[in-house]
Amino acid sequence: MFKTNRGRNLFFSTEIEAGISDADVVFVAVNTPNKTFGQVAEKAADLQYLEKTSRQILAHSTSDKIIIEKSTVPVRTSNAMERILNGGKNNIRFDVLFNPEFLAEGTAIRDLESPDRVLIGSRETENGIKARKEIVEIYANWVPKERIIESNTWSAERSKLTENAFLAQRISSINAISALCEKTEADINEVASAVGMDSRIGPKFLDARVGFGGSCFKKDIFNLVYICQNYDLQEVADYWESVVKINEWQENRFVRNMLSSMFNTIAGKKISLLGFAFKANTGDTRESPAMYIARGLLEEHAQIVVSDPQALGNARNDLKDAEGDLVFEENPYKAAEGAHAIAVLTEWDEYRNLDYERLLSSMVHPSFIFDGRNILDHQRLFEMGFNVYSIGRAPLKHFR
Numbered sequence: 001m002f003k004t005n006r007g008r009n010l011f012f013s014t015e016i017e018a019g020i021s022d023a024d025v026v027f028v029a030v031n032t033p034n035k036t037f038g039q040v041a042e043k044a045a046d047l048q049y050l051e052k053t054s055r056q057i058l059a060h061s062t063s064d065k066i067i068i069e070k071s072t073v074p075v076r077t078s079n080a081m082e083r084i085l086n087g088g089k090n091n092i093r094f095d096v097l098f099n100p101e102f103l104a105e106g107t108a109i110r111d112l113e114s115p116d117r118v119l120i121g122s123r124e125t126e127n128g129i130k131a132r133k134e135i136v137e138i139y140a141n142w143v144p145k146e147r148i149i150e151s152n153t154w155s156a157e158r159s160k161l162t163e164n165a166f167l168a169q170r171i172s173s174i175n176a177i178s179a180l181c182e183k184t185e186a187d188i189n190e191v192a193s194a195v196g197m198d199s200r201i202g203p204k205f206l207d208a209r210v211g212f213g214g215s216c217f218k219k220d221i222f223n224l225v226y227i228c229q230n231y232d233l234q235e236v237a238d239y240w241e242s243v244v245k246i247n248e249w250q251e252n253r254f255v256r257n258m259l260s261s262m263f264n265t266i267a268g269k270k271i272s273l274l275g276f277a278f279k280a281n282t283g284d285t286r287e288s289p290a291m292y293i294a295r296g297l298l299e300e301h302a303q304i305v306v307s308d309p310q311a312l313g314n315a316r317n318d319l320k321d322a323e324g325d326l327v328f329e330e331n332p333y334k335a336a337e338g339a340h341a342i343a344v345l346t347e348w349d350e351y352r353n354l355d356y357e358r359l360l361s362s363m364v365h366p367s368f369i370f371d372g373r374n375i376l377d378h379q380r381l382f383e384m385g386f387n388v389y390s391i392g393r394a395p396l397k398h399f400r
């Protein structure tokens, strides 16, 4: 996409001032992490980048503009942007719209080209609706009109946070049931496929796994929790917070399970972690379950080898303050040499197709494999000689 369009109607520049003054429409997609300092650290969004950008736009604008907020934001952030922009004394009109980004990392271009829907929120004033229609026309160049929906700004802001909260809640729901399956001889895959065939529920996002990661889910839920608390809706806040709690519990449970399966001690044992990215097809490691698992295993004094085809740079950075025996090795075969266990923590395709006989032959016996993504052929690995632990199924082991 870049190769085809660069220099034609796609340009990259670091000259922000010129970019702002030349534009009719400005899309703002800066980061909105959670605060790490001061009041309500962790829960409230850190809106300093949005605010700085609004002031930059105000300072460098010489004509009316439509400002599109693309970042995921808490309640009424568009209002704050509007106040900053329209508080200037230069008689320029800014229409602030909220057009949330629904793409997912790993499938970004596909999501852009063929989105489920595009949502454009604006003030329901004459100017707001006019600005909204202009943006609808831009998207209508490649998105069917029936997939472009319009709403007021506040509904659009709430929709984005609600969507992420629902997606995360589905993962926590299936992960919670996975723990019950492990105790009751049920198979989570069979349960998920039976449940997902109900057309009211649907099959997507029902894969039990080690936990969700990524920069968005946790921060967006905490934003929602914070908003609810602000409006005195403590029960609603508690409900959504439990989605994050189950996720943290699932990650901790994975570490506890590794420890108890490997005879209650992993001190000095080499463990190879296959995958560090929060999901396949990205090098992004923000909030990756692998990071928490690596830290949990290091606390038990295990010897950790982290392997990933794309995320080792980020992994090194994430674990730079971690204490213990930690190395990074891109080659999964080298990573597993002399290991007691392998843990698959990212669903990279290449991990499905490794030569597991070769891996097994280079490992310490008994050898363990913990499939945190349920992507491997567990029966085959068991027959090969591995003790196999997955999510939401009883383990396959060669001893009682």
Ligand SMILES: NC(=O)c1ccc[n+]([C@@H]2O[C@H](COP(=O)([O-])OP(=O)(O)OC[C@H]3O[C@@H](n4cnc5c(N)ncnc54)[C@H](O)[C@@H]3O)[C@@H](O)[C@H]2O)c1
Pocket: 016, 029, 030, 031, 032, 049, 052, 053, 056, 070, 071, 072, 073, 101, 102, 103, 104, 105, 215, 216
């Ligand atoms: N990553 C996703 O999959 C995803 C999906 C949907 C929505 N979002 C939302 O999109 C927003 C951005 O997310 P991201 O993952 O791309 O974050 P990011 O941190 O990867 O990228 C944000 C970029 O904005 C730049 N920036 C900050 N202030 C700036 C300024 N004043 N001028 C120019 N650039 C500036 C930062 O340097 C950074 O490169 C967030 O609100 C996020 O919640 C992200």
